[in-house]
Amino acid sequence: MIKTDILIIGAGPTGLFAVFEAGLLKLKCHLIDALPQPGGQCSEIYPKKPIYDIPAFPEILAGDLVNNLMKQIEPFQPGFTLGERAQTIEKQEDGSFIVTTNKGTKHHAPVVAIAGGLGSFEPRKPPIANIKNFEDHGVEYIIRDPEVYRGKDVVIAGGGDSALDWSIFLTDIASSVTLVHRRNEFRGALDSVDKVQELKNLGKIEMITPGEVVDIVGESKVEGVSIKRGAEVSNKACDHFIPLFGLAPKLGPIADWGLEIEKNAIKVDNTLDYQTNIPGIYAIGDVNTYPGKLKLILCGFHEATLMCQSAYQRIFPEKRYVMKYTTVGGVEGFDGSKKEAPKAVVKAIK
Amino acid sequence: MSDITITIIDREGVAHEVKAPTDMNMNLMEVVRSYELAPEGTIGVCGGMAMCASCQCYVLTEHELPEMSYDEDLMLAEAFYVKDTSRLGCQLHMQPEMEGLKVELAPES
Numbered sequence: 001m002i003k004t005d006i007l008i009i010g011a012g013p014t015g016l017f018a019v020f021e022a023g024l025l026k027l028k029c030h031l032i033d034a035l036p037q038p039g040g041q042c043s044e045i046y047p048k049k050p051i052y053d054i055p056a057f058p059e060i061l062a063g064d065l066v067n068n069l070m071k072q073i074e075p076f077q078p079g080f081t082l083g084e085r086a087q088t089i090e091k092q093e094d095g096s097f098i099v100t101t102n103k104g105t106k107h108h109a110p111v112v113a114i115a116g117g118l119g120s121f122e123p124r125k126p127p128i129a130n131i132k133n134f135e136d137h138g139v140e141y142i143i144r145d146p147e148v149y150r151g152k153d154v155v156i157a158g159g160g161d162s163a164l165d166w167s168i169f170l171t172d173i174a175s176s177v178t179l180v181h182r183r184n185e186f187r188g189a190l191d192s193v194d195k196v197q198e199l200k201n202l203g204k205i206e207m208i209t210p211g212e213v214v215d216i217v218g219e220s221k222v223e224g225v226s227i228k229r230g231a232e233v234s235n236k237a238c239d240h241f242i243p244l245f246g247l248a249p250k251l252g253p254i255a256d257w258g259l260e261i262e263k264n265a266i267k268v269d270n271t272l273d274y275q276t277n278i279p280g281i282y283a284i285g286d287v288n289t290y291p292g293k294l295k296l297i298l299c300g301f302h303e304a305t306l307m308c309q310s311a312y313q314r315i316f317p318e319k320r321y322v323m324k325y326t327t328v329g330g331v332e333g334f335d336g337s338k339k340e341a342p343k344a345v346v347k348a349i350k
Numbered sequence: 351m352s353d354i355t356i357t358i359i360d361r362e363g364v365a366h367e368v369k370a371p372t373d374m375n376m377n378l379m380e381v382v383r384s385y386e387l388a389p390e391g392t393i394g395v396c397g398g399m400a401m402c403a404s405c406q407c408y409v410l411t412e413h414e415l416p417e418m419s420y421d422e423d424l425m426l427a428e429a430f431y432v433k434d435t436s437r438l439g440c441q442l443h444m445q446p447e448m449e450g451l452k453v454e455l456a457p458e459s
Contacts (some may be wrong), residue, residue, distance in 0.1 A: 045396055118391050124459060127430050159428045183427040245428055248402065248459075249395060264391030289390075 002079060004030035006311050007099055007109035009086045009254070012040020014285030014300030015115035016069040016078075021308040023076030024326065027315065028334065030079035030107060032086045032099065034120035039066035041117055044247065055298060065297075075333025081105050085120045087253050095280055111280055111311040114259075114266060115304070116287040118249035126157070126243050130216055138222025139241050149174045149240060155225050157181065157213050158244035161188040166244060168195050171204045178206040178236065180213055180227055208236075216241060257281075265289035273310030274303050280314060282307045352446055359410075359454040360387045370444045378439035378453065379405035392458050398440035403429035405439035406456035413451050415442060430459040 006022050008015040011033035019029040037043050039062075047063030054060055060068075084101035089112065091097055096110045123141035125131065131139055143149075143166055154174045156167050159181040165188070167179045179196065186193050199205040208227055215226035217235055224237040251264055259276050260267040266283035268274045268290050274282050284307050285300035293299075312321060330340025353369045358381070360366065370381045379394045382405070396402035400421040406429050409415065415437065418426075422441045426432055436456065442448075 041396075045401055046399055049399060118395060124430075127457075127459065159424065181427065182432075183424070185424060185427070187424040187428065245430075246402075248404070249391070251391065264389055 001098075002030055002081070002105065002107045004028050004079060004107065004109045005315060006030075006111045006113055006308070007032070007097070007107050008113045008115055009033075009099070010040060010115035010117055010285070010287065011035075011038035011080065011082070012115060012117050012285065012300075013042060013065060013069060013297045014117075014304050015040070015113070016066070016073055017301045018113055018115060018284065018304035018308060019073040019076050019078045020069075021305045022311070023073065023334070024324070024329075024331070025308055025312045025321070027308065027312060028078075029076065030081070030109070032081045032084060032101060032105075032107065034083070034085040034122075036083040038070060038080065038082070039063070041249075042066050044121060051297065053296065053298060075331060075335055075337045075339075077334045081107065085252060086116075089257050089281075091278075091280075097280065110315050111282070113282045113284055113304075113307055113311070114254060114276075114287055115283075115285045115300070116251075116254060118264075118286055119251040119254070120249065121247035122250045122252070123243075124245040124248045126213070126245060128214065128216060131243075134216050134218065134222050134241070137220060138218065138239060139216065139243070141243060143242065146170065146173055151175050152239040153237065154178070154240045154242060155180060155213065155236060155238045156242045156244060158246075159183060159186045159188070160244070160246055161192060162246070163244040164188040164192040164196050166242065167205055168192065168199065171199055176206065176238075177204070178208060178238070180208045180211045180225075182210050182212050184209045213241065213243070251287075254287075259283070262289050265293075272306065274307050275310065282311065354444060354446060354449040354451075356381070356444075356448060356450070357452040358382060358385070358387055358407075359452070361455050361457060370448075372444045372446050372448075374444075376444050378407065378442040378444070380440075381444065382439060382455065388455060388458075393455075394440060396440075400425050400438050400441055403438060404458070406432070406436055407439050407453040408433055408435045408456060409437055410435070410452040410454060411450065413448055415448070416445075429456075431456050 005027040006029045008031045011031040022029050042062035050059045084103045087102045088100045097112050099107045153176045155178045157180045170177050211227045211229045213225045214228045217224040224235050266288050268288045284303040286295045332338050352372045358366050395404040422438050
């Protein structure tokens with residue numbers, strides 16, 4: 001069981017900054033995120049895109065913003081459970097919570113802050129009528145263990161980085177790799193496109209473009225796919241069909257936690273501390289809604305700050321505290337580091 | 351002030367005639383959100399960067415629309431339920447020439 005002071009669900013910018021604000025109050029944080037890396041949408045969807053409305057940064061790439069936040073929170077040694085989705089929450093007699101992920105990892109904390117953005121990222125599933133019947137029977141939307149494909153015939157569909165990168169990777173493992181895309185052009189990194197071109201020239205990847213998988217063939221497991229090219233549809237035998245069309249956020253299991261949901265977001269009763277209808281559970285950043293809500297990173301930072309002050313009062317109701325400026329108090333990390341403003345140098349005039 | 355009137359058919363098939371400003375650099379996805387014609391979280395997921403296709407729509411009139419950018423074209427190549435008339439709403443900025451435009455939102459995917 002992982003124990004912490006504030007359990008943060010979602011490791012996007014808002015969740016990461018909450019670690020800093022909590023750290024100033026000597027509260028430890030642990031973050032859960034369904035993605036394998038921190039940063040949320042900034043890392044997953046648009047790491048190379050510039051953001052222009054972060055105060056004091058006329059321009060910063062989303063990926064750099066995440067890197068900076070990770071650097072900023074480093075002294076507070078946050079814990080991470082990555083690649084797992086927060087699944088269930090149980091309130092304990094003492095008012096604390098146990099949150100369990102889809103992989104069974106348990107976390108215990110007196111305060112839970114949901115900073116889940118638009119939800120956890122789930123694979124986008126193509127609208128092929130019979131695809132559900134073959135899920136985990138040859139259809140996989142995420143490659144968890146590449147060894148599964150050793151010596152197998154694999155068909156991958158998609159036009160982005162993951163389709164290209166996995167096609168490249170699996171050429172050394174699978175018996176055959178076929179990449180199907182509706183266009184001849186790909187959206188992925190140029191060097192990946194070049195690599196696939198090279199592998200195609202060597203006969204290690206079969207390209208079917210423009211083409212689209214429209215049906216899956218098989219009894220109890222995938223035996224092939226039907227591929228439409230223009231007006232023609234033909235079957236291609238394979239053991240696995242891997243559609244890689246990126247990820248889309250879904251609110252997911254959080255929607256069943258007894259929280260008030262409005263417009264696909266968690267309603268917070270007030271903008272004083274962003275607490276939800278369940279005391280001890282807060283919602284900050286894009287995941288919450290209240291009158292006047294703006295889904296902006298800078299608003300998420302503000303919400304994270306107020307949440308931490310309230311969380312402190314909840315965890316230590318008997319303690320008095322006033323907010324301190326970092327310029328005055330410095331930053332004392334849990335790792336023993338200390339940053340503070342340099343002392344003034346006094347020199348007398350004789 | 352130069353508002354235009356456009357028609358948006360929502361995902362339930364209901365047509366909405368709405369006014370859209372042409373002087374606010376608003377795009378069609380934002381117009382849909384401002385009139386709450388699709389649930390939040392199901393449209394404009396990437397914020398309007400042509401990176402998610404959640405604002406895909408079908409253009410039902412013959413208006414001359416801005417040419418499709420490379421980003422939009424390739425995103426549509428990965429989207430579902432794509433037709434010849436598909437565009438990404440986030441890439442269609444409201445302009446006076448779009449008066450009378452009629453679009454239908456593509457299914458959620």
